[in-house]
Structures are given as structure tokens and as C-alpha cells.
Amino acid sequence: MSSVPLQAYLIVALILFCIGLFGALTKRNTIIVLICIELMLNAVNLNLVAFSKFGASANITGQVFSLFTITIAAAEVAVGMAILIAFYRNKRTVNIDEMNTLKE
């Protein structure tokens, strides 16, 4: 069980984060962008949990903190989706590159 070292967790989290970042910066569909942001958040959560087990001062705080992050992320997605639906009703599109009306 403890044969998986800390580096493995961190590398997985890094890969997840990079995928999320790439998706968030390149995808046109806003839903995909939101999912990618979730992906980045989960990479962070993974880091938190890993450090709570293998950190210099290992304790339970990291795990509790990640639980909070998951909860907040759920709420954030709910709000994000609500905004997106409202936007869709107005513009009939969910493309993120058309969300530039504030510029004018």
C-alpha cells in the first residue's frame, strides 16, 4: 500500500492539471472549459491529499481541506452552469470566444 511513492501522486496531479489547463485555454465550448477547470481543481485536491499523507508534518488537515474544496467546486459549477444557461438563452450559443461583449 505504501509502495506508491509521493512522486507518483504528484506526477499524476501534474498531468491532470496540465490537461485541465490546456483544455481551459483552448476549448471553444464553455461546458468543456468548465469541466477542465474542475479537472484542475481535482489535481489540486490530489496534491492536498497526497501531502496530508506524505508531507513533512503529515496530518488530517489536508484531507479536510480537500473536502471543502470539493464542496465549493460543486457550488461553483452550479453557479457557472446557471450563468451559462442564461447566456445561452440570450445568445443561442455556448462558445466562449463569443463571450466578449464587455469589451464594447
Place this chain on the structure above:
Amino acid sequence: MIDYAWLVPVIPFLSFFILILFRTKMQKTSGLVATIFSGLTLIYAIVIFGQLIKRQTYLAEWQWLTIGTVDISFGVLLNPLNGLMLLLVAFVSFLIHLYSIGYMDGDKRTSVFFAYLGLFTAAMLGLVMSPNLLQFYMFWELVGLGSFLLIGFYFYKNSAKKAAKKAFIMTRIGDMGLLIGLILLFWQTNSFRFADISEVILAGQMESGMITLIAILILIGAIGKSGQFPLHTWLPDAMEGPTPVSALIHAATMVAAGIYLIAVMYPLYMASNVALAIVASVGAFTALYAATIGLVQDDIKQVLAYSTISQLGYMLLAMGVLGYTAGIFHLFTHAFFKALLFLAAGAVIHAVHTQNIKQMGGLSKKMKVTSVTFLIGALAISGFPLLSGFFSKEEILAAVWANGQYGLFVIAILAAFLTSLYMFRLFFLVFEGESKKTIDKIQPTPITMKIPMIVLAFFAIFSGYLNTSWFETYLADWLASGATFLSTHHHETPLWLFFVTILLSVGGIVLAYFIYGKKRINQEDWKSSFPGVHTLLKNKYYIDEFYQLTFVKATNAIGTFFTYVEKYIIQLCMTFVKDVVQSLSKTGTKTQTGQTQTYGAVAFLGLVLIVAFYVLKGGY
């Protein structure tokens, strides 16, 4: 009471303030209110004058500014000359207020008219009470403003608008001279106070060249205000204003301010023979010049305007030949009979609704009071024996003769003769002869217009007796007591001068009678025998046209030139600066795409750069 003398200008100013504030509500009552206010002013001025007789002078000053070591004060100065002017202005102003009630009846902006009258009266009273040149100059400009507003009272008429503008600009040219003179004087004497200035001059602490220069500059101011040649062209045009205004401002008071200025600065003029000679020549020339124009004008107010210019020239002439008291005396009597003439002319205009004397005639039967008072005014201005103008004019001629200026004496005599000729031309054409068909109905003259005319007629007859060598020269003694710088030599008036004066005035009247009354002498013969002269006079020597061609055109040309400079040089620089800024900001806006993902990518790149920097540097 005299300690509150500063209240005198405040009362009419209060009237101005109230009327302008409640101008829509007080449309009906404004005339009455303003007249009461000016009546109060008159009563107060009389009280102050009564106290002044005993104490000769009164001076109160309040410190206003301190610049370096110089204190500039604001104050009230009363001396014989100021007191006389104060009384004169308050008196004429009151009568004009009373007259205006009838004259302005039915006008839509009566309250504004009376408000302006109040403003003007306040400024004029402040002017004559100024103890220093700076305060004098301020009120001088305020008086100009009042004149401007009242000339342009019928601003919906294009001619009135133009006349007001012209009056303002022409007098401003003169004021420029006064302002420069004032600054030079301050530079030389380090004080604006009249008393200090005359002290410095009397002590001979100033170079004579500088004195002459300053005297001429101040004379330019007086020329502008008093409508003397060559800045006279605004005064005839100023007749566009309502007739009471012409009587008050452009005959009796404001235009006399120029003469008053010379009188106040008299020590300066006495110190320079050149300046005195210029004053006398300008005055004499203007007296004759304006009188000749007055001979041929057809507008009743124009004739009176040129007559005013001519009489003011007379006063200036008196000032220039050391006839200080004679000049002020003529100013005093002239204020009465000229105001009277204007008021009578106003009554005529009010009745027949035209100003062209060719369309009038035979009015004496229909307008008894007006014709009699006008006759008295005309006799007085012509210098008819025993009326006020006779004494003052004779005094001036005596002063010119005593000064040995025989050339000017001849001019003065000619002008006096022409004066009675054109005044009675006016009288015979307007009031005598058969009435013209063009005038069908005559509007009756209200009592409020008749009273001022009767009062003024009284003064036009008797004000001369204040200063005659027959009884006692009260006025001259009174004035001389306040002007200690005058050498008090009483020149004897040669007896033949009386006869000359009488001959001149009666001669002019008789000639006018034969030409215009009896038509014994055909005027057409005169016109045809000197065709050029008549057109020249009719067109007022083409002075207006000359100014139009030279100064106005030149100013316009300069203006056009600078318009192009503005358009093509300054505008170009502006466009260049604008374009630089605009292109810079355009480049800036390109980075603001509104794409969230671009922003995110840039932010991430920045983070990477920072981290890379730290990694390479190895920490903070």
C-alpha cells in the same frame, strides 16, 4: 449725515437690484419705485450739499488693498466740484425718472429700463465721488456699461444693437488712453489719489515731457467719453436708445464726465502748455465741426446729438484756455437746457411717432407746453440774453479772449452763431409753419412728462444767475475755493463781448427765421450753389465711412489673417498631437480582445516567467 455720504450711490444701486430681481412682478410699479428711489437720492444729495457748503471738503477712505508699500483705498471725496456734480446728476436723474414713467408707459420691459437707469445713476454718482483715479476708472467703466445697456435697450432693432456696440468700442478706445495715463501716473507718483497726484505735480517733481504725455493720454479718455473729434461718431448713433436715456446719459451727465475728468486732473493740465493747447484746439475744432453737421441733419435727435458734441467741445475749449470755472459753469447750465431739449424732443416723438423733422411742423398749436419749453431750451443754448446759456457762453468767450487765443476765439464765435442757427432751424421746422398731412393724430403728453420739462425750463432760464458779473459770481467763487491750484485772477470781461454774444445768438435766430420760418430765403438756392458742401455735411464729413474703410477693414484683414493661421497652423499642430495619442491608444486596445482564454493564457505565461525567474535566480 455727511459721514454716510457713501450711501448716495447705494440708493440707486438698490433700486437697480430690486427691479432686476423682481422685474416680471414689478412691471407696473417699477417706474414709481425707481422714481421714489431717485427722489431719495436727490434729497440726500441736497442734504449733503447743504452740509458741504459749510465745511468745503469731506474725505473718507477705507483701505482696500496693500501692494508692497502702497495702500490702495476706496472712499468718498466731496469738494465744491464734486458736490456740484453730485447735485446735478441726482437732480437730472430724478427728473428723467419722472419723465420716463410717461415715456416708457406700455413698454414690455419697463422694469428693466428703470433698473438700468438706476445702475447708471449709481455709477455716475460713484464716479463723481471718487477720491482716487483707480476708483474713478472703475466707475468710469461702469458708466460706460450703463450707457451700453441703455443704448441697446431696443436690442431687437438691428440699428440699436449696432449703435450700442459702436458706443462701447469707441469709448473703449478712449479708455485705453485713460488706462495707460493712469498707469504712467501711478508709476510717476506712486499714488492714485487725486490729492497726492496734484501735490507731486505742483511740487514740480515730474518731468514736463512726462506730464504732457500723461495729460494727452488722459485727454484721449475724455475725448472718447465726451464724444469729441475724432472719437465722436458713437454719440449720434447712441440716439437709438430711448429718448430719456439720450437726455440723461448722452446730453446731461455721462458725456460731461470727460470734461469732469479734465477738471479733476486740472493741475496736470496747468503744468503743461502743450496739453492745454491741444485740449483747446480739440474743443474748438469739435465745437465748430459738430455745429456744421447739425445744420443739415433731418433727425430731431441727431441735431441735438451734434449740438451736444458741439457744446462739449465748447466746454473743452474753456478748459484749454484756463477757463476752469467757465467750463464747469457751462457744463452746469448745459445739463439743464440740453436735458430740457431732449425731453421736449422726446415729447414730440412720443406724440407724433417720427423723428424726421421734415415730417413735422405746426406743432406749437397742438403742444403748448412742449413748444414753449423747447423754445426756452433753444434760446438758452443759443445764448439769448438773460437766459442761462448766455452767461456761461459769454464766460467761455471771455476766457478765450483773455487767454489771447484769437484764432480759437473766431472759431468759438462761428460755432456760437451756428448753434443758434441750427437750433432755430429745428424750432421753426418742428413747431412753426403749417402742419403736415403725414401726422394725423397727436398723442397727448402725460403730466409726468410735462413736470420735468417745466422744472428744467425754470433752471434753463435762471441757473445762469448763479454766476454773473452783474450780481455775484457765486459759482466761480465756490469752485475756486475748492481748486486752490487755480490762479485767482478775475479777468475783466470786455463790454463789447456782451454785444458780440447777443449779436451772435440773435443773428442766428433771425437768419433761421428768414430761412425756415418765413421762407424768405430759399434754402434750395444754398444747396445748389454749394452742392459739394451740403452732401459733405449731410454725410457727416464721411468720418464713419472713413473709419469703415480704414480701421474696420484693417482690423477685419488682420482678423482674417489670423483665422487662416488658426486654421492651417495651429489646427495642424493640434491634429498631429491628437493623432499620436490616438494611434498609441489604438495599439493598446488591440491587446484587449475580450477573449477570456487569451487572458488566462497570458496570466499563465506570466506565472511561468516569474517561476522560471525565481528558479534561475535561486530564490527571492
